Amino acid sequence: MATPGVDVDAFAHAPPAQPRPKGRGIRPLRLSFYVLGQMLGPVAMLAFLLTSVVWLVQILPLLDLVINRGQSAFTFAYLVLLLLPTLLTIILPVSFFFGALASLQRLSGDSELVVMASAGFSLRQLATPVLGAAALVMALTYLCNLYLGPAGQRTLNAKKVDINADVGAALLNEGQFNSVARGITVFIKQINADGSFKDILVHDGREAARPATYIAASGQIAQTAAGARLLMFDGTLQNGRGRQLSTLKFERYVVGLDQFASQVRNSIRASDRFLPELLWPQETGLTDRQRGGFLVEAHNRLSQPLYCLAFGLIALAAVVRGRRQRGPLAMRLIIASLCAIGLRIAGYGVSGAAQGQPLLLPLFYILPLAGAALAALVLAGYSPAAILARRRMGTT
Numbered sequence: 001m002a003t004p005g006v007d008v009d010a011f012a013h014a015p016p017a018q019p020r021p022k023g024r025g026i027r028p029l030r031l032s033f034y035v036l037g038q039m040l041g042p043v044a045m046l047a048f049l050l051t052s053v054v055w056l057v058q059i060l061p062l063l064d065l066v067i068n069r070g071q072s073a074f075t076f077a078y079l080v081l082l083l084l085p086t087l088l089t090i091i092l093p094v095s096f097f098f099g100a101l102a103s104l105q106r107l108s109g110d111s112e113l114v115v116m117a118s119a120g121f122s123l124r125q126l127a128t129p130v131l132g133a134a135a136l137v138m139a140l141t142y143l144c145n146l147y148l149g150p151a152g153q154r155t156l157n158a159k160k161v162d163i164n165a166d167v168g169a170a171l172l173n174e175g176q177f178n179s180v181a182r183g184i185t186v187f188i189k190q191i192n193a194d195g196s197f198k199d200i201l202v203h204d205g206r207e208a209a210r211p212a213t214y215i216a217a218s219g220q221i222a223q224t225a226a227g228a229r230l231l232m233f234d235g236t237l238q239n240g241r242g243r244q245l246s247t248l249k250f251e252r253y254v255v256g257l258d259q260f261a262s263q264v265r266n267s268i269r270a271s272d273r274f275l276p277e278l279l280w281p282q283e284t285g286l287t288d289r290q291r292g293g294f295l296v297e298a299h300n301r302l303s304q305p306l307y308c309l310a311f312g313l314i315a316l317a318a319v320v321r322g323r324r325q326r327g328p329l330a331m332r333l334i335i336a337s338l339c340a341i342g343l344r345i346a347g348y349g350v351s352g353a354a355q356g357q358p359l360l361l362p363l364f365y366i367l368p369l370a371g372a373a374l375a376a377l378v379l380a381g382y383s384p385a386a387i388l389a390r391r392r393m394g395t396t
Contacts, residue, residue: 028125031116036129038107043099043133050091051084058083071163082156085148086271089141089304096137097311097340100130101333104319113320123379127316134312141305146275149301154272182206196220200232202255212239214253230255270297289356296354296361303364307344310368313375314340321378343371 059080066076107113116126174191183206189199202214216235232255237248270278270293278298281291318336347367354360 027119028121031121032125032129032132035107035126036132039100039103039129039133040136042103043096043137046099046102047088047091047095050095051087054087054091055080055083058087065160065163075159075163079156079159082152082159085144085152089144089149089301092137092141092144093305093307093311094344096134096308097315098337100133100312101315101318101336104130104315105333108319123320126320127313127379130312130316131309134308138305138308141308145301145304150272150274153269157269157272200230200235202230202232210239212237214255216253270294273297275301292354292356292358295358296351299354299361299364300351303347303368306365306368307347307371310343310371310375311340313372313379317375317378321381339371343367 062076062079062083065071066079104113113126117123174188176187178186178188183204185201185203185205187201188197191197197219198217200214200216200219204212204214214232214235214237216232218234219230219232222229222231232253233251235250235253237250237253238245239248240246273281273294275298278294278301281294314336318332347364350360350363350367354363
């Protein structure tokens with residue numbers, strides 16, 4: 001149990017480092033790499049756990065899409081991987097903060113930080129591996145934000161459009177009523193080994209005034225240069241409404257399946273665009289609101305990794321500035337967590353408020369940099385508690 005009243009801020013009271021013999025200057029570098037290694041492990045583990053949890057929630061719609069459209073397990077795994085970079089842009093900074101806070105607190109609880117300070121390892125030297133880990137996470141976040149994320153989203157959405165447009169795959173559900181598009185229902189009683197169909201029913205209810213029903217004894221899907229076609233043989237076409245019903249027999253009837261795929265392929269959303277496409281969109285006819293949304297997305301991507309810097313300094317200040325008493329320590333860690341969470345929520349709030357308000361765009365960068373600056377002031381000994389303590393000592 002820690003002794004009450006013992007200050008863990010040994011870095012502030014440590015004696016000046018004594019001159020070391022020649023050839024031993026490598027020790028601070030080894031300590032820096034040791035602290036860096038102790039931090040990266042919890043950060044990676046926490047990022048993996050959070051990604052797994054969020055991943056499970058995000059992949060459910062993809063699982064439903066793949067199953068209903070008759071896609072393979074390889075296609076499902078491919079879609080899931082395309083979703084990963086977008087999740088990492090949100091998870092990595094949060095994982096870094098809590099991983100850094102946990103690892104630094106463990107080093108403090110095991111008195112390793114006290115030993116380092118007693119050996120002449122300064123606070124500035126301790127901050128070096130923390131900021132180094134923050135730089136690594138920032139670089140990975142920038143990579144996901146500026147390239148991997150939009151590339152993955154663009155490929156994912158294009159693949160989803162292709163899957164939805166593949167109406168032929170949606171038809172291959174034997175003995176089920178398949179809604180391949182809005183107003184279109186297809187029933188196939190039997191699928192033969194050669195891919196042909198037996199007993200087909202197609203109901204087209206897109207025109208409520210004149211619904212049409214196709215009933216055929218056999219059929220098959222043919223891929224042509226113009227798209228997929230459903231060939232039906234020996235059947236009837238019934239259309240009309242109420243008592244005005246007309247029946248037409250046919251020996252061969254062709255239905256174009258590509259007309260049922262009502263997906264829009266040319267529109268690219270903000271999440272699919274790379275940074276130059278957000279800052280300088282080439283499309284004509286964009287409204288001011290659309291251009292403003294692209295600009296907000298661009299600045300959000302550029303500023304999001306900067307929170308890693310603020311989170312690293314907040315975690316360091318929470319651990320090294322204070323006493324080892326159990327109550328104050330827990331309260332300090334809680335306050336640091338609330339500050340980091342509040343800072344990040346404020347950043348999300350700016351994303352909504354900056355829509356149509358260009359004057360608010362600098363807040364994207366002011367918030368994380370201000371958080372880092374305040375944490376640096378606390379590390380320098382200018383926290384409210386430290387200032388009050390100095391005033392009390394001056395009045396006594």
